[in-house]
Amino acid sequence: MPERGLLGALLRFAAAGGHGDKEEISAATGIPTGTSTGKVEPMIRYAWAMGLINALRDKTNWQLSLTPLGEAVYREDLFLNEPVTLWLLHLMISRRFDAGHPPTGYADAWFALFAEGDTLLGRNFHEDELHRIFIQRYGDKGYLRRLASLIPRMYCETSSFGEARILTRDNHETKTLIRQSAPTESAFYPAYAYFLYTTWDELFGPKYTQIDFDELARTSRLFSLLGWEKEQTNKWVEWMVNRGWVQVDRRTGSAMLLRLTKSEKILAELYAELV
Numbered sequence: 550m551p552e553r554g555l556l557g558a559l560l561r562f563a564a565a566g567g568h569g570d571k572e573e574i575s576a577a578t579g580i581p582t583g584t585s586t587g588k589v590e591p592m593i594r595y596a597w598a599m600g601l602i603n604a605l606r607d608k609t610n611w612q613l614s615l616t617p618l619g620e621a622v623y624r625e626d627l628f629l630n631e632p633v634t635l636w637l638l639h640l641m642i643s644r645r646f647d648a649g650h651p652p653t654g655y656a657d658a659w660f661a662l663f664a665e666g667d668t669l670l671g672r673n674f675h676e677d678e679l680h681r682i683f684i685q686r687y688g689d690k691g692y693l694r695r696l697a698s699l700i701p702r703m704y705c706e707t708s709s710f711g712e713a714r715i716l717t718r719d720n721h722e723t724k725t726l727i728r729q730s731a732p733t734e735s736a737f738y739p740a741y742a743y744f745l746y747t748t749w750d751e752l753f754g755p756k757y758t759q760i761d762f763d764e765l766a767r768t769s770r771l772f773s774l775l776g777w778e779k780e781q782t783n784k785w786v787e788w789m790v791n792r793g794w795v796q797v798d799r800r801t802g803s804a805m806l807l808r809l810t811k812s813e814k815i816l817a818e819l820y821a822e823l824v
Contacts, residue, residue: 550703551595551642551710552588555580557628559592563602563613564623570609598655599638600747618743621816633823635713636731637740639663639704640774641747648752648768658696661686663728664770672728672776673719676701679726701726730776736822738788741775743815746808762786762797762804 558578559567567574571589575582582589593611596602601619605612615623618641626634642656643663654660662670662679669682680697687693703709704716719725731737748769753760766772772782786804789795794815796807 550699550706550708551592551599552708553629553710554708555588555592556596556601559596559613560601560615560619560623560627563596563615563619567611567613569611571611574611595642595656598642598659600641601638617813617816621819625820630712631820631823632713632732633737633740633820635710636715636737637744637819639710639713639715640731640741640744643774644744644748645752645769652770657686658683658700660770662700664773666728667773673725675724675726728776730781731774733777733781733784735788738785739815739819739822741785742789742794743812743819745771746812746815749808750812759798759805759807762806765806 555578558580559574562574562578567577569577571582571587574580574589574593578589580589580592581587593602593604593613596619597604600616601622603614603616618637622629622634622638625631629635629638643659644655645660645664646653646655646657652660652665654664661682666674666682670678676697679700680694683693683697684690701716701718704713705711705718714729717727717729719727731741745765748771749755749757749760749765752768753765775782777785786795786797786806790797794808794810796809798805798807
């Protein structure tokens with residue numbers, strides 16, 4: 550699992566211009582990398598998929614550096630204690646990789662569950678159903694049962710993302726898993742805005758300063774990831790308008806978003822709404 554403490558240790562290593570093989574990274578960070586506890590490279594891949602680090606590999610050596618998002622988290626919430634951080638990193642790891650078809654994700658199992666799972670699983674499901682969806686997507690491979698168990702554990706254990714209550718269990722008897730909607734408090738709005746800008750750039754390119762919001766949401770699976778209805782979405786968009794981050798033009802019938810700021814500006818205010 551992507552444990553918060555281990556991700557924080559990796560961020561500190563990357564901030565120092567970290568370079569080395571997995572044994573050297575383990576020695577520097579304390580992240581175990583034994584034959585049965587090899588967590589260094591999984592943590593690197595998690596942090597990369599979450600948009601926290603740049604990661605280059607030359608044979609056995611890794612060169613790690615912080616992304617702008619990684620720098621913001623390193624500076625403000627190194628050990629990922631804030632639910633705002635956890636929700637943003639959840640959205641990032643679940644995001645679509647590019648605009649190609651069939652759609653795939655940075656961490657495709659997360660994309661399959663959280664971005665495309667509404668139609669396949671609904672908001673309530675069991676691990677067996679998730680396992681069956683993975684078999685349909687990847688073929689009947691032995692590791693999929695463990696993966697279908699690992700993802701729920703990630704979102705239910707406090708050492709990982711459990712504090713954010715993104716995915717919860719109904720009770721121990723039914724073992725029903727429940728996908729929760731993203732919080733609607735304004736403290737989370739900058740995180741969602743940064744995610745919006747990130748997927749806008751990655752799926753359409755930064756040269757598109759104006760875009761049809763419904764098309765962006767449909768391509769990025771934004772509504773599925775947030776789990777929001779129209780009223781909740783409109784409230785967030787209105788907040789961004791009042792902030793001066795976007796302008797909305799509805800004269801064409803659908804909402805056209807015009808970008809009025811840069812991702813760096815949003816990152817600078819990522820934690821500004823926290824009390």
